[in-house]
Amino acid sequence: xxxxMHLRLSPDVMAKFEDYSPEERIRAVLAIKAxxxxxxxxxxxxxxxxxxxxxxxxxxxxxxxxAFKVDVYYCNGSGNLHGGAQSSIFDMCTSIALQAxxxxxxxxxxxxxxxxxxxxxxxxxxxxDLLLECEVVQMGRSLALTQGVLKRxxxxxxxxTCEHHKAAVPTKPGWKL
Numbered sequence: 001x002x003x004x005m006h007l008r009l010s011p012d013v014m015a016k017f018e019d020y021s022p023e024e025r026i027r028a029v030l031a032i033k034a035x036x037x038x039x040x041x042x043x044x045x046x047x048x049x050x051x052x053x054x055x056x057x058x059x060x061x062x063x064x065x066x067a068f069k070v071d072v073y074y075c076n077g078s079g080n081l082h083g084g085a086q087s088s089i090f091d092m093c094t095s096i097a098l099q100a101x102x103x104x105x106x107x108x109x110x111x112x113x114x115x116x117x118x119x120x121x122x123x124x125x126x127x128x129d130l131l132l133e134c135e136v137v138q139m140g141r142s143l144a145l146t147q148g149v150l151k152r153x154x155x156x157x158x159x160x161t162c163e164h165h166k167a168a169v170p171t172k173p174g175w176k177l
Contacts, residue, residue, distance in 0.1 A: 022100035
């Protein structure tokens with residue numbers, strides 16, 4: 001039976017995570033490494049996803065920009081970024097963007113998806129450099145709305161869009177971020 005991997009922040013980071021700046025929290029999440037973890041999410045976060053910018057719009061709103069190159073691992077048979085991969089990437093990145101707002105006992109685990117809607121508008125071929133702008137539009141005690149826009153880095157043309165509704169949930173007992 002395969003051993004389950006739980007990606008966690010180190011105890012040192014966890015102890016002061018809520019005191020970090022929005023950018024420091026996001027960088028800490030992106031820095032989690034599990035080299036033997038073969039999950040899609042681990043490969044993307046560890047090998048492709050790079051934080052470009054965190055722009056705070058208000059106390060409960062931010063735009064977080066990530067960059068990545070389309071890897072063959074995420075492509076469909078036509079050599080373009082798969083729509084399902086785009087949905088997963090939007091899910092991960094819009095959830096990580098919540099860390100820009102998170103505070104002690106408030107959204108520090110990213111919550112769970114209620115509804116995610118992705119609109120794929122044009123292909124993104126293997127090797128294409130992309131930017132993903134994730135906006136935390138609204139964030140309350142138990143519900144949040146994020147939006148994402150995936151663009152070609154070279155010309156800003158939109159590849160796909162996302163609307164992601166999230167619900168806050170308590171962290172599973174024994175589970176640490």
